[in-house]
Amino acid sequence: MLTRRRLIRGAAVLAMARSFATADSVQAGGAPIAAASRVRPRDSGWPSASDWEGLRERAEGQLIALQSPLDACRADPNGDACRALFKELKNPYFIGDSPSLTQTCGWVDAWTAQPSVYAVAAQKTAQHR
Secondary structure, three states: OOOHHHHHHHHHHHHHHHHOOOOOOEOOOOOEOOOOOOOOOOOOOOOOHHHHHHHHHHOOOOEEEOOOOOHHHHHOOOOHHHHHHHHHOOOHHHHHHOOOOOOOOOOOOOOOOOOOOEEEOOOOHHHHO
């Protein structure tokens, strides 16, 4: 007989099992399960320059390269540009309007926020695809 307690326990075990799945895991049919991660410029799956140019054309020139505003602080932590940036970071509209900023950087040493390398500054709904 299936009790509520057994159902909850089974759901918890299933959720835990999924969280321990690795890139080396195999699905029931024998196909490997892909790890969930973003491809970064240093990775082998990163698109070529011609792939990016093709996307730029499909987005009608609205593909923009992003650079983190925090680079100013990495280069010169005590500089004027870094001080000005931290004044702006108190403004939630500044954060929200910058595609390379995130509103949360997580817990200390939990993860490193990395902006995307490119973004599409869409002007029409057709560019959202």
